[in-house]
């Protein structure tokens with residue numbers, strides 16, 4: 001059986017949409033860490049940030065991640081900051097093959113700011129915040145990932161198929 005596949009990457013990289021496509025292609029169940037947090041808390045991400053702050057959100061995010069250890073047959077789509085704590089990266093690599101979904105910064109920013117729902121971008125200069133945060137996380141994405149995939153200009157279907165092809169090259173981590 002295909003191991004679990006995990007999508008990491010910055011806001012706007014398409015983890016949720018590509019995750020849905022991957023779920024259809026593989027038959028694996030899609031789990032979205034942000035959705036799990038919303039369910040566990042009974043309120044939106046924006047409300048959690050506003051009422052409790054980012055630190056609390058990160059605690060719940062970690063608990064959600066830990067609750068997934070041992071599951072098989074899943075596609076896991078993660079929130080953009082989940083990879084920041086090094087211990088989360090170790091857990092991710094144990095759970096499955098980790099693909100870093102990336103795209104050109106302009107594309108990411110356009111998609112990330114479209115919904116207006118991302119609390120971390122509610123600043124005076126969202127683009128500057130976006131660039132600084134993205135830059136500060138590059139190392140964490142690189143460290144967590146088995147591979148990086150540039151989705152710029154590609155449809156969700158093409159990206160999902162490309163990711164599956166890449167994932168095949170990393171099966172050895174879960175064999176034998």
Ligand code: S3P
Pocket residue numbers: 009010011012015034045078079080081082118119120
């Ligand atoms: C965050 C990204 C969001 C969500 C939260 C924090 C981040 O998920 O987890 O707003 O720290 O980058 P997406 O990457 O799906 O936007």
